[in-house]
Amino acid sequence: MFDLKIDTEKIDAIREIIAKGDNFAVLVHTNPDGDAIGSSTALAHYLRKMGKVANVIVPNAFPDFLMWLPSASEIAVYDSDKERCDALLKDADAIFCLDFNSLSRIDAMADVVASLDARRVLIDHHLNPDDCFDVKVSETKACSTAELVYRVVEMLGPAEALDVAFAEAVYTGMMTDTGNFAYASNRKDIYQIIANLMQTGIDKDIIYRRVFYNYSVNRMKLLGFAMYDKLKVYPSSNAALLTLTYKEMRRFCVAKGDTEGLVNMPLQIKGVRFSCMMREELPGKINVSLRSVDDFPCNKVAAEFFGGGGHLNASGGEVYGTMEYAVERFKAVLAKYKEELTR
Numbered sequence: 001m002f003d004l005k006i007d008t009e010k011i012d013a014i015r016e017i018i019a020k021g022d023n024f025a026v027l028v029h030t031n032p033d034g035d036a037i038g039s040s041t042a043l044a045h046y047l048r049k050m051g052k053v054a055n056v057i058v059p060n061a062f063p064d065f066l067m068w069l070p071s072a073s074e075i076a077v078y079d080s081d082k083e084r085c086d087a088l089l090k091d092a093d094a095i096f097c098l099d100f101n102s103l104s105r106i107d108a109m110a111d112v113v114a115s116l117d118a119r120r121v122l123i124d125h126h127l128n129p130d131d132c133f134d135v136k137v138s139e140t141k142a143c144s145t146a147e148l149v150y151r152v153v154e155m156l157g158p159a160e161a162l163d164v165a166f167a168e169a170v171y172t173g174m175m176t177d178t179g180n181f182a183y184a185s186n187r188k189d190i191y192q193i194i195a196n197l198m199q200t201g202i203d204k205d206i207i208y209r210r211v212f213y214n215y216s217v218n219r220m221k222l223l224g225f226a227m228y229d230k231l232k233v234y235p236s237s238n239a240a241l242l243t244l245t246y247k248e249m250r251r252f253c254v255a256k257g258d259t260e261g262l263v264n265m266p267l268q269i270k271g272v273r274f275s276c277m278m279r280e281e282l283p284g285k286i287n288v289s290l291r292s293v294d295d296f297p298c299n300k301v302a303a304e305f306f307g308g309g310g311h312l313n314a315s316g317g318e319v320y321g322t323m324e325y326a327v328e329r330f331k332a333v334l335a336k337y338k339e340e341l342t343r
């Protein structure tokens with residue numbers, strides 16, 4: 001399998017942008033996950049180490065189990081502190097856009113970001129990035145955006161920049177976006193990076209426990225309830241569906257991050273190749289998560305049926321309406337993709 005390479009011209013362009021600026025904003029997508037928070041805190045840590053001001057700004061809150069990452073407690077959250085975030089964005093000499101490919105993925109922040117003159121640098125691993133970025137490090141073969149941040153920083157140098165705090169953040173992004181290296185992680189150079197990260201002194205077993213052994217009792221109960229009562233398998237379509245209504249989410253006091261990973265679980269069932277989870281975040285607003293194995297295109301389904309997108313094997317979108325209507329949409333997916341699901 002090939003090794004991933006980033007064009008040196010792109011690195012030169014980023015080097016010049018960093019040299020010319022004093023103040024940078026680092027943005028990630030709505031509902032930030034381990035890769036979003038890991039890659040952004042890693043890059044911000046690097047920029048600060050280079051003597052710059054760097055602020056991570058996220059559209060909405062992120063899970064508590066990521067709060068230990070470098071300076072995570074200083075992350076500005078747009079939907080709870082719009083004024084501060086707008087001021088930070090205005091002061092930025094350049095804006096790094098991490099782990100998303102289109103301004104629509106930062107929701108309410110999109111308009112203000114689009115209105116600023118600051119240059120925009122994209123570092124991301126999603127398909128089909130928009131044209132609104134001045135420099136694009138867009139590599140869909142990367143296991144995570146964190147892997148790309150590592151590569152960019154390694155090429156920018158100096159070698160001392162690869163310190164333990166940086167390495168912990170990068171490792172977290174790589175680990176979470178690959179389900180602890182269970183998928184999207186078949187390139188040998190990924191493990192060369194991990195060896196380099198471990199060279200800094202990180203303890204990968206502790207990082208695993210901080211992220212995956214840090215759930216609430218509510219999450220465990222929700223998991224049991226979801227698998228026992230709410231999982232529907234469609235054996236003739238090799239598919240599975242999990243639904244959680246707003247009322248059920250309230251019953252288990254679901255907090256940010258509590259449903260993380262749930263959608264992957266039905267893929268453990270023999271024969272299941274496509275898994276969908278629908279959770280009603282607010283009455284009438286249903287968040288859709290899709291996962292698949294092999295070549296079943298979640299991103300196509302997400303774009304066609306749920307107004308979203310993502311990766312081949314992990315995508316998301318939304319439905320506005322009742323859960324009954326959302327389930328009908330899911331059944332329409334199974335009808336349309338019957339052949340792809342069963343071949």
Ligand code: 5GP
Pocket residue numbers: 031033105126288289290307308309310311314315316317318
């Ligand atoms: P999750 O199911 O964890 O929320 O999202 C899985 C992946 O799907 C994310 O990493 C992201 O790439 C993509 N994704 C989720 N929601 C959306 C959406 O609304 N639009 C697009 N374009 N991608 C999404």
Ligand code: MN
Pocket residue numbers: 035036099125144145177
């Ligand atoms: Mn990612």
